[in-house]
Amino acid sequence: MKKILSLVLVFVMAMALSTCALGEIKTTPYQHPVLGFTIQAPVGWLQMDSQNIAKLMADPSVAKSFPNVDISAYVDQCIANEMTMFMDIKGSNFNIVGENVGSAFTADQLNLLLTPSLISQYQQIFPSVNFIVDGDTCKMGDNEYAYIVYEASTGVNTVIGAQYMICESGMLYYITLTIDNAMKVADYIEIDTMFDKVLASFAE
Numbered sequence: 001m002k003k004i005l006s007l008v009l010v011f012v013m014a015m016a017l018s019t020c021a022l023g024e025i026k027t028t029p030y031q032h033p034v035l036g037f038t039i040q041a042p043v044g045w046l047q048m049d050s051q052n053i054a055k056l057m058a059d060p061s062v063a064k065s066f067p068n069v070d071i072s073a074y075v076d077q078c079i080a081n082e083m084t085m086f087m088d089i090k091g092s093n094f095n096i097v098g099e100n101v102g103s104a105f106t107a108d109q110l111n112l113l114l115t116p117s118l119i120s121q122y123q124q125i126f127p128s129v130n131f132i133v134d135g136d137t138c139k140m141g142d143n144e145y146a147y148i149v150y151e152a153s154t155g156v157n158t159v160i161g162a163q164y165m166i167c168e169s170g171m172l173y174y175i176t177l178t179i180d181n182a183m184k185v186a187d188y189i190e191i192d193t194m195f196d197k198v199l200a201s202f203a204e
Helices: 010-014 050-057 060-065 071-080 107-125 185-201
Strands: 027-031 038-042 046-048 084-087 093-100 128-140 143-153 158-168 171-180
Touching: 027 185, 038 185, 046 050, 050 071, 107 128, 107 143, 107 158, 128 185, 143 185, 171 185
Parallel strands: none
Antiparallel strands: 027 038, 046 084, 084 093, 093 171, 128 143, 143 158, 158 171
């Protein structure tokens, strides 16, 4: 199985934080135009397709922020795997990529097969990373996920990331959330609640 690292776009987290709370994040149905999956997506968040993400990644500051990452290869992965990303005005974001693996895997199997490699890759990317959850499974709605949660230093700030994996109809999906560790508690709760809706609503 090809292992794809759904690299989070943490460089956007350098954006200034707003002084006001986010308030309730409303959601609306979204369907990916190529992969076909559906989710409840956050209203008011910028949605970017793989081509626009590739343009964003071409910024020289990205390569400077991630010296251990082959940005060109990552951009190719973004496009090949039809990455889509949603980002709010503060830089919090989540992205989804899909890969045709042609087989069915349970959450437990994904945890066993992919988690060690993901942990190793994150350790290579970030100057400092601590795994809050270093491999577990959970159920959100009718969906069962394998996931990891980490806190990492980008050299500019500290972010919290959560990467979820699910296999549906022979497709392996990575759904990755990234937020700033300095975020207000109220904002964190709102984003966490919204992301739970995304995970629970994900469907092929």
